[in-house]
Amino acid sequence: EVQLVESGGGLIQPGGSLRLSCAASGFAVSTFYMNWVRQAPGKGLEWVSVIYTGGRTIYADSAKGRFTISRDNSKNTLYLQMNSLRAEDTAVYYCAGGGYGDRYFDYWGQGTLVTVSS
């Protein structure tokens, strides 16, 4: 059974950094296209970033230059390094992906809440 479990969220001051993790089980994270999708409180879904099976990474404009998506195949874990955080980055962050995760998301984690506030 495929399972995704996010962690690493919390309260962080503006300008700070945070690294989110997404531990995968039931499949090898290197074999799926894996994404981060976020949802601000009471708002809609926003795609953040994808890492392809071959390692290529793509970012939404809102994340470009500040966020870095990566994976550790030995730990079967996806990461999102977030720097220079702003209040508008406050959201639940979901990892999501699948065999065709460059265009749709079969599997989702439960999400981890990031709150950027002083």
Next chain:
Amino acid sequence: QSALTQPASVSGSPGQSITISCAGTSSDVGYYNYVSWYQQHPGKAPKLMIYDVTNRPSGVSDRFSGSKSGSTASLTISGLRAEDEADYYCCSYTSSSTLVFGGGTQLTVL
């Protein structure tokens, strides 16, 4: 990349059919047949309902169907049930290899 345009809310009575539209551009919805739809109940993670415009994942009711005409995609739910009450989001692959979501539609089953 601007969000795709969905109606903020739709409603229907049990047993009826409803359709949710998702308007994009020639750079996203109109670019490839890579539109997906997600159902999200309050406090839960989204669930894939339709992928590649018309395909249903295993386990999703055949009451859910998708279509596309030009740069507008649609999700139709027939035989509405109380458990269909949720938020629905469309999502499209874009010509920049990014993904873009719609703003979401709140479905109320009257």
